[in-house]
């Protein structure tokens with residue numbers, strides 16, 4: 001099947017009990033230790049519904065942490081061609097973080113509410129004949145969904161996948177990717193170890209290295225990893241002739257600062273927020289997310305910086321000043337969808 005010409009939708013042909021939706025429960029069915037600090041968790045719908053998503057999209061899971069419920073966002077790394085369950089792969093970030101809680105507390109049979117799947121960083125919205133995937137570390141997760149999907153469908157396109165990890169013990173899905181490359185000849189897979197030896201770091205991305213692996217033509221490029229890594233890759237690809245319209249990147253937001261309206265004047269005028277059946281007061285100039293949090297409304301969030309689209313809400317009445325629109329399509333913006341994390345209140349609103 002040619003990706004450049006296909007009907008741009010995944011295969012959703014199953015005779016189903018319907019599809020899982022935002023707010024419904026996910027039940028953990030399988031836990032796989034990928035390495036010392038990375039686990040994969042598979043989930044199904046307890047009622048047997050299927051999952052509809054585009055390869056590269058993400059989901060936000062509501063976690064009952066000791067300090068209260070919080071959402072965390074994870075890319076679905078399984079493929080929509082196997083729609084009975086979804087799998088996420090989670091790297092423990094720091095000892096007291098939410099991901100450490102997940103590693104300690106998620107058991108087979110545990111159930112969690114979740115929101116999604118969403119995200120513009122996906123293969124379906126950018127059909128192409130030539131594809132370049134580049135990732136580092138846990139940024140491999142969206143690429144896994146894409147590669148699993150393409151290889152299940154035997155898509156007749158040219159796929160190059162370059163993955164960087166600090167050392168060979170940190171490679172994820174290495175055996176599976178070698179197997180896929182063995183049976184799906186369209187895939188050229190390169191894994192590069194950025195290891196230290198005698199005080200020197202080897203394997204870091206360079207123009208020479210990338211040019212030896214791929215000749216950029218009209219490729220669509222998907223890149224995911226730490227922000228410094230993505231900056232370097234983007235620069236190299238631009239020098240190698242990349243058309244920027246074909247470049248897409250996903251940030252996991254590890255270094256983001258929450259936009260929490262610290263500068264709001266305490267004498268600022270108040271506005272009212274109507275959220276479902278509740279009305280409350282907030283400060284003009286505050287972000288919608290900050291105002292909702294103060295009123296104990298738990299909003300699904302990922303990056304908290306207007307990049308991922310997780311905190312989207314429908315503005316029914318009023319206006320806000322939205323200073324980012326990452327993860328929202330033009331149609332969604334026209335339909336009044338806003339991002340709570342980067343929308344400041346300019347008047348009364350109804351959400």
Ligand SMILES: Cc1cc2nc3c(=O)[nH]c(=O)nc-3n(C[C@H](O)[C@H](O)[C@H](O)COP(=O)(O)OP(=O)(O)OC[C@H]3O[C@@H](n4cnc5c(N)ncnc54)[C@H](O)[C@@H]3O)c2cc1C
Nearest residue numbers: 070073074075089090091093097098099141252302303308
């Ligand atoms: C689109 C997207 C896809 C992602 N995919 C993956 C993936 O596939 N695998 C993976 O391992 N990680 C993924 N992440 C990162 C993941 O969501 C976690 O943010 C990251 O692992 C941080 O770990 P932690 O939650 O344990 O850290 P924590 O220390 O618990 O939190 C890290 C940060 O979360 C923010 N935060 C604080 N309070 C809240 C709150 N109430 N609600 C929400 N956020 C809060 C703060 O900025 C805090 O510094 C993804 C993130 C995004 C945005």
Ligand code: FES
Nearest residue numbers: 302303304309341
């Ligand atoms: S949480 Fe990512 S856009 Fe708001």
